[in-house]
Amino acid sequence: MAHNLNFDEKTGTYSFFSVQQKAWHGLGQIVQDYPTSSEAIQYAGLNYEIAKKANRHELPSGKTIVSDSSFFTYRTDNEMVLGSSVGKDYHIVQNHEAFAFFDAIVGGGEGILYETAGALGDGERIFITAKLPDYIRVGNGDDITEKYIFLTTSHDGSGSITAAFTPIRIVCQNTLNASLRSMTNTVRIRHTSGAKGRLESAHKVMGLANTLSSQLENIFNNWAKVKVTDSEVKKLIQLALCPNKETFDLIKKDAQDELSTVFKNTVDDAFSYAMLSESQQMDTTKGTLFGAYNAVTGYYQNVRNYKDSEAKLQSIVMGGTAQLKAQKAFELCTSFEKIGEDIFNYN
Template structure:
């Protein structure tokens, strides 16, 4: 029996803001109503005080040049290095360069109001990592997709960093309702997200992000057409095994299977000999075997067996519902990281089935 884990941004610790009507209410409820500022970064270095005249003269000279001495340490400003910090508690968040431009949480939420329609966003969850180094908000778009009568909901996820580790990212993510599978797909040359670095032009880019994304209608229609195309492609069980293996194994691993007289099917059926001869890891064997089992028995799979749509949902279902990663790591991996790329690759491979 498979457990449906839910949307990756609804992890334990994220704040449910579905009862909020405005961006301002979301910020207050999720604790995101704080501002970030940039300050000079100072290096703290220990000094040994022996009390000699030469040493005192050197310290006086260094103080005249901008250094500060406190107790047994000397402090100097670091060139072209700054720190970001929360202005409410004066908590440092990260180290950045001089060209780094802060995007305040208020600006991020105003983007959502502008993109979806003033005060009409269907808010889902919001939150921040640790002290506020990263923040996110998710919202449901009003236009759903039907794939052969199978409902798929569309979401936007906005993430922003205040610690210099990344930029602003706006992600379009469809979720299959029956199983809560995350369906990241870069349709042909159209990406499912946009990202901006924290430079002086970032605010202008955010203001036109809805045009870049083709938010809601265009992306939703593209994705719906693509999924219905996959639902009409008929596949055999052998096709599905090959498809799963090509998504998980490297080209070298597939070649080693061939060279040793084995197939991906042998791995899917947990052949110890195939595993030993090909030197494929037992972890990958388990992923392939479990994904193939999910293809038949996972939530919502029975009605889409024998189609490329069913094959894709086996991949997305494994990473959405079986993989044991949890919390913010699951959010990161499924939305932006390795698991996201696996799901995107599944969609790219599926059209060739």
């Protein structure tokens, strides 16, 4: 199944919860009020512990060797093996410790709003999103970007603990990753000795999110006042989505007929979103540099097709293609604001 949510056979429920709104897969628990961290753990089916034991190897002679370098991880509630081969230095960060990280951001949990959480596969990967009690406002305040913290970690040795600040525009659910300007607000922690301690102090790094969001608010408000033409919007889209130097050189020469059909179709889809989407008709977005930027991020969030939800998450939040293209769009808009239309016009 594309959603890959963990199914708990004992309770007959999926390990996922969401506040008020159903997810696209329609599974898990929908709650009306924002839960505490302890409640969220229960709702999301994350109330299980992980343990680690040494692997045992049976030799042809019948002798059994207990490894001192190869271990496996498993859930203590159902003894499901999650990782079959992790090193002796692999340290477990329990689910409740991941939630403690969120509570530490705002001091004891006051103000943190848990939006979604869940487990994937057999419970080897978990994810949590929480909303911070503040906003980015563009224009007269009608265009609001909420501020979210996203965290994911694995229990099978396949990846690090990752937390990132992610603003999302309410109007079109347009994900804007705050690492567009700096990766300092993205925290990655390896499952080694001291991981728990580093996670506990990570909120100090994530505290930069408030400073960064204030900077973004000023930038976006300035962009909302900068007028751009339709042709400039299309050129920005082309440059932001450009896949390689060869395509860049063709764009620079304005050799439109020589561009690949796939690339032209992608640009056309993003440009159509820029011109026709309801969220692009606001005073802050219609014919503005801010709207041009949102044309790129909105395309990846609302138009582009993905293999499944995990692929979309990877692309938009976890450093994939969408995040890289949004970074490029951000840089182009910053240059346009400083230099003017020359940034898009080569001829």
